[in-house]
Amino acid sequence: MVRQAHPGPAVPPYATIEQKLADAEAYRREAGITWPVLADDLDGTVHQTYGGLTDPAYLIDADGRVAYYNMWAYSPVLHQAIEALLAQGGRGVVLGEGIDRTPHLLPAMADGWPGIRRGLSQSYVDMETSLPGSATALWLTHQLRPLLAPVALRATPLPPAVQAGILLGVSLLVGAQIARLQHARATGDASPGPRRPGHRVDRWQAG
Amino acid sequence: MTTTAMTTAASGIPVRPATRANWESPAEYNYEHFRTKHLLLDARRTVETSGVLPGDPAPDFTLPRSAGGGNLRLSDLRGKPVVLHFGSFT
Numbered sequence: 236m237v238r239q240a241h242p243g244p245a246v247p248p249y250a251t252i253e254q255k256l257a258d259a260e261a262y263r264r265e266a267g268i269t270w271p272v273l274a275d276d277l278d279g280t281v282h283q284t285y286g287g288l289t290d291p292a293y294l295i296d297a298d299g300r301v302a303y304y305n306m307w308a309y310s311p312v313l314h315q316a317i318e319a320l321l322a323q324g325g326r327g328v329v330l331g332e333g334i335d336r337t338p339h340l341l342p343a344m345a346d347g348w349p350g351i352r353r354g355l356s357q358s359y360v361d362m363e364t365s366l367p368g369s370a371t372a373l374w375l376t377h378q379l380r381p382l383l384a385p386v387a388l389r390a391t392p393l394p395p396a397v398q399a400g401i402l403l404g405v406s407l408l409v410g411a412q413i414a415r416l417q418h419a420r421a422t423g424d425a426s427p428g429p430r431r432p433g434h435r436v437d438r439w440q441a442g
Numbered sequence: 443m444t445t446t447a448m449t450t451a452a453s454g455i456p457v458r459p460a461t462r463a464n465w466e467s468p469a470e471y472n473y474e475h476f477r478t479k480h481l482l483l484d485a486r487r488t489v490e491t492s493g494v495l496p497g498d499p500a501p502d503f504t505l506p507r508s509a510g511g512g513n514l515r516l517s518d519l520r521g522k523p524v525v526l527h528f529g530s531f532t
Binding site for chain 1: 475487495525
């Protein structure tokens with residue numbers, strides 16, 4: 236458990252380790268976590284030593300060395316790393332260089348809103364100020380949680396067939412869009428897509 | 443920041459330069475308002491690979507468990523793989 240990332244009136248910056256421990260326990264119960272939840276010191280010494288990122292995860296091998304560094308924690312990636320580590324006897328760096336720098340935003344999109352909600356309204360306003368639209372986007376994606384969860388909150392990687400399907404679907408959509416733009420350019424139409432009678436552009440031209 | 447703060451809590455393993463450059467003072471660390479600079483710092487930390495690198499010894503620490511479960515020392519878990527995840531309440 237690190238600092239209050241999005242402080243607010245009900246969740247001010249930590250002043251005592253007891254507050255930190257209380258939140259750690261509240262979170263453990265709420266999320267149904269079965270492993271130990273620890274509270275870092277108030278200065279964030281351990282958190283900062285391990286890089287100070289928002290949501291990093293480390294896989295440490297049986298010798299106490301870092302086997303994998305998942306800079307933006309994403310369970311399917313961690314799952315692959317754990318399987319690879321177990322397959323090589325619990326020791327050594329896994330999955331190539333042993334690091335994933337991808338800013339995985341899907342988990343935060345599906346599960347980030349409750350953290351902001353705890354600090355309303357300051358947390359919301361602060362986040363909107365830091366990056367306009369971001370807090371509202373988190374609220375929206377929270378509403379879509381049931382749709383996002385199968386990908387965003389899964390523990391294991393998507394089956395290869397599903398990955399291929401998503402890749403194919405995205406490729407088709409992108410391809411169709413490119414074809415549409417090329418067609419529009421070839422026919423001398425500046426605006427993408429077919430023109431309809433009564434379209435605003437037509438009316439302006441008529442006027 | 444003093445030189446002593448640039449070694450880790452218990453092990454004395456030096457903090458990597460990329461991490462040292464982004465080290466926050468207690469007041470900076472426990473900020474009162476989330477700001478754009480915190481988003482940018484996260485991006486910077488990602489690009490500069492702030493933290494402990496694969497293959498490095500994981501810096502040891504002893505921290506209290508929630509619910510009065512006593513202290514846990516990382517090196518006591520030696521002999522089996524460990525997942526260490528950092529998260530926040532808000």
